[in-house]
Amino acid sequence: MSIKKLTVLSAFLLTITASGCSIFKSSMITEEKNAKKIIVDRIDQQHKAVGIALALSNPQGNIFINHGVQSHQNSKPITSDTIFEIGSISKIFTNVLLAQHIIDKKISLDAPAQNYMPADIVLPKKNGKEITLFDLATHHSGLPSVPPKIFKAPIENPYADLTRQDLAEFLQHYELSRLPGEAFEYSNIGTTLIGLALENVAGKPYEELVQSIILNPLGMSETWANVPKNKNDRYAEGYNSQGTATSHWDLGVFLPAGGWHSTARDMSRFLNAASQIKETPLSPAFSLMLSHTRPIDTESDLKIGLGWIISNQNIVWHNGMTGGFSAITGYRLDNKHGVLILSNQASASSVDDIAMHLLDSTNPLQAPPAKIPFHSVPTTLLTEYQGRYRMAADIYLDVLVENDRLFVEVNGQGKAEFQAVSDYQFTAPALMITIEFQRNSTGQIQHLIVDQQGMITEAPRMTQHVQ
Known part of the structure; x- marks a missing residue:
């Protein structure tokens, strides 16, 4: 419900207005505490952010809430004036x-x-x-x-x-x-x-x-x-x-x-x-x-x-x-x-x-990612997955194995580690991406299925070796 300006006609109406302001003030304090708790948890417990600057606004004013740092190098705290x-x-x-x-x-x-x-x-x-x-x-x-x-x-x-x-x-x-x-x-x-x-x-x-x-x-x-x-x-x-x-x-x-x-x-x-x-x-x-x-x-x-x-x-x-x-x-x-x-x-x-x-408090916060149980994939199986896969006409994925760990690199632009969920499924929780290797009828790796938060893409294998 939108808040409209009221014309104060009597002391009675003035009392109601003052009472309403105290309610709004209490609501803002509750809102501030809730927001502060959420961003502290997001940074300190879930490690999904380094620093957050948050502003809440309503017709009664603005509230600024900050947590975290500008840089891990100098530990300078985030403020409402951080850029x-x-x-x-x-x-x-x-x-x-x-x-x-x-x-x-x-x-x-x-x-x-x-x-x-x-x-x-x-x-x-x-x-x-x-x-x-x-x-x-x-x-x-x-x-x-x-x-x-x-x-x-x-x-x-x-x-x-x-x-x-x-x-x-x-x-x-x-x-x-x-x-x-x-x-x-x-x-x-x-x-x-x-x-x-x-x-x-x-x-x-x-x-x-x-x-x-x-x-x-x-x-x-x-x-x-x-x-x-x-x-x-x-x-x-x-x-x-x-x-x-x-x-x-x-x-x-x-x-x-x-x-x-x-x-x-x-x-x-x-x-x-x-x-x-x-x-x-x-x-x-x-x-x-x-x-x-x-x-x-x-x-x-x-x-x-x-x-x-x-x-x-x-x-x-x-x-x-x-x-x-x-x-x-x-x-x-x-x-x-x-x-x-x-x-x-x-x-x-x-x-x-x-x-x-x-x-809208009925919109849920994302649950912290579940801890993925360790799954060991044999080295010989990991090396089978290596190669280049085509995501789109100009997008390719390079699958690399280093020290028995699997990495994926997009167009040669920096690699991300994927953790094994099973012998053929891997996930990168921070990226919210899961990949699955699939074989053809002769047992050869044929393509890679990429799941980006429900968006499924099939990436055919181009080569067994990264160029």
């Missing part, structure tokens, strides 16, 4: 700009996106049907997440060498497999194209548009595309899903899809504006972002607006992940309560469930 990569939450910035340009009648959501593209960017069509800006904003363009070239890049910083020319060449030769608007497929390319369209229409760099339309009006002085050198002492070190320190990412041309950096304090200002706890110059844009939606699939109640994902008709959210960071922000439509979580460890299981639980 994190926010990953795909950057897409919400881009879609706010899109909504504002629609309000200003500079572009039309349902017009072909090609109408607004710079000359070097030519979008593919399918059977004469063009991709619209609405298709791009709702991930219904038919474009994949990233150009295949990224799978050949160093995993430590995969976007750094992707150029606008690379993107233009990819689009020039890409053939859509289905009609635009037909189905949901998450696409970093799509949001990047929105950024390029906005630049072209406004005649200003995308970064400047974010600064003038979003950051300045909302008082967000600690959000950057590139972290200033004199702020590096507050820039958290990132850790991958296995807890190994990794480099910061440079998104380059993909900045609109995932390249921004911020703090919990600054992002709480953005969250307050998005939930419209109070009126801001961007309130009409945030409303517009939720007024145009599409279903994500036919099996759930998930919808997507302009960037934002909407669950249960009530929770509005978006998450993000880079090589060393995880993030999520969201709020409830009914009471405007919101949450923001920034973590300096990349893990699908590090923060998302916490945010959803804090927004």
Whole structure:
């Protein structure tokens, strides 16, 4: 239930209002204790994060809760002013700009996106049907997440060498497999194209548009595309899903899809504006972002607006992940309560469930992973599994055995250890991936089954030896 301003007509009404405030204060204290316990457990007991900065918001104010460290090297504690990569939450910035340009009648959501593209960017069509800006904003363009070239890049910083020319060449030769608007497929390319369209229409760099339309009006002085050198002492070190320190990412041309950096304090200002706890110059844009939606699939109640994902008709959210960071922000439509979580460890299981639980306590927290009993696989059997397996046209998995331990490497970009569950099944709990080796009728290893949280992929064996 939304909280409305009350006109105090008598001492009686004033008493009720004061009583209500004490109830809200008590509720906020309980909420704070609950959130603190959860993130302490997530870091100290489950070891799924190195450091977490969390912000809770509601019409009565913001609460900041922090735990963990910026880096294992210096043990500097996380604060509300620690700087994190926010990953795909950057897409919400881009879609706010899109909504504002629609309000200003500079572009039309349902017009072909090609109408607004710079000359070097030519979008593919399918059977004469063009991709619209609405298709791009709702991930219904038919474009994949990233150009295949990224799978050949160093995993430590995969976007750094992707150029606008690379993107233009990819689009020039890409053939859509289905009609635009037909189905949901998450696409970093799509949001990047929105950024390029906005630049072209406004005649200003995308970064400047974010600064003038979003950051300045909302008082967000600690959000950057590139972290200033004199702020590096507050820039958290990132850790991958296995807890190994990794480099910061440079998104380059993909900045609109995932390249921004911020703090919990600054992002709480953005969250307050998005939930419209109070009126801001961007309130009409945030409303517009939720007024145009599409279903994500036919099996759930998930919808997507302009960037934002909407669950249960009530929770509005978006998450993000880079090589060393995880993030999520969201709020409830009914009471405007919101949450923001920034973590300096990349893990699908590090923060998302916490945010959803804090927004709705009926959403369960993920149970700590069960301890996997040790299973010894004979060395001769392990060596049979070695080789290269094809996941997709440009994605291959190398299975390696070192000191009787099995590792999997994706496109030569760094290996992850998989623990044996049985003689032919292995799992990497931190990655939430299970693999299973299968044989043909003659007993030879034929392919690898990859299970990523229920998404099953069959990877045929290419060679018995890694090249």
